[in-house]
Amino acid sequence: MDYLNGKLYLICAFSLAGTSVISARFVMGKLGTFTITAVSLFFALVFLVSLCGKQLVRYIPSMSFRTFLFLSLQALCGIFLFRMFLLSGLYYTSAGEAGILTGATPAITAFLAMVVLREPVSRRKLAGILCTVGGILIIQGILTPGNGLSLEHLGGNILVLCAAACESAFNTLSRISAVKAAADLKESSSPIAQTTIVTAIALILCLIPAMLEHPLQELSGIGLMEWAALLWYGVFVTALAFICWYSGIKRCGAFTAAAFSGMMPFTALLLSTVVLGESADYQQWLGGFLVIAGMILIGTEGRDAASPLSRNRKSRGKEQVKE
Known part of the structure; x- marks a missing residue:
């Protein structure tokens, strides 16, 4: 049941993340890349603090420096760099194509799971990785004779693929952090508190580059639709998606997370x-x-191999039997 819940959390997380390409389209060209990110993160942080203020106060003192370091790296890769590459790429490519190109995330995450996490790979998993790579090549038009893709369009797609790589790095870091947290019985993980801390760190990273884009002048010129897109980007794409993600990754392995990250491009393609x-x-x-x-x-x-959460529970059960 725990594993099934983990899958449902991951489906929700990546389905919400897939709407990022669409919501960003409503503010592209009207606001700077870092302004969009900073404002949406501010909305997310306000929502999260109101949701878990007391829980956050209890969680922060018990957080080790190692956990803080991993959360900082997750904020850098999963929010700051991911959105920088994605939003920059959207200037040169379509939302639908960008959404599908984020489908490189499962293959990259699966590759990192093999190399970094040492998770075993079977023929079926390898076939899944090859399918993903083949899909990316077809979308890019490399396999089509006489493809007239412009260099500018190609550059936009490369930026989106860089965003997918950052997302994969975030997925791997989250899995490592979940395993280590489960192994340390003294430190309990809180998905909402983790999301709040990652959001706050990412907001701090965005503030200086956002100020260089003259945000107050740009924000004064947008309408209700753009504000609604920023609110959606903050509350749903960031806050709720990350809560679901942290709830899922501690119950499922990296290969399962890699597989369900394909929901992001699928959602983006349909909505575009x-x-x-x-x-x-x-x-x-x-x-x-x-x-x-x-x-x-x-x-x-x-x-996958037993999740850190289930292994932790089993080990506790064995200790209780021995006692």
């Missing part, structure tokens, strides 16, 4: 056609299908 009215040709849909197929192959092979 429905909400923004962007057209997707057969090549994009074929690439998207391969990305989803890779997600299914990686995620349906069977349960």
Whole structure:
């Protein structure tokens, strides 16, 4: 049941994250990259502090320096660098294509799980990784003869792929942190408190570059739709998505997280056609299908190695039996 709940948390997390490309489209060209990030993080932080103020006061004193360091790295990779690359890439490519290109995240995360976390890889998982890579190549148009893709468009897609790599690094760091926290019985992890701290650190990182974009002048010129997009970006894409993420990653392994991160490009592709009215040709849909197929192959092979949470509970149960 714990493992199933973890999967549901991950589906919610990446589905909400997939709406980031759409909400960002409403403010692109009207606000600077770091202004968008800083304002949305401010909304997220206000929401989170009102949600878990007392819990945060209890969690911070018990937090070790190692945990703080890992959360700082997660804020750098998962929010600051991810949004910097994604928002910069959206200036040169479409929201639908950018959303699908974030589908590189499962393959990169699976690769890091093998290299960094030493998680075993089976033929099915390897096939899932190859499906994801093939989908990215088809979306990019590399396999299409006579592709007339401009260098500017290619540069935008490369920036989006850099965002996917940052997301994968965040996923791996979160998994390492979850395992270490579960191994240390003295330190309990709180998804809401973790999300609040990561959001606060990322906001601090964004403040200086945001001030260079003259944010007050830009913010005074936007309308209700843009403010609503920023609020959505903060509360749903950041706060709720990260709470679901931290709740899921402590119950599931890195390969499961890699698989369900494919929900991000799938959600972005659907919403870009429905909400923004962007057209997707057969090549994009074929690439998207391969990305989803890779997600299914990686995620349906069977349960990962026992989650740190379940292992922790089992070890406690054995200790109680011995006593």
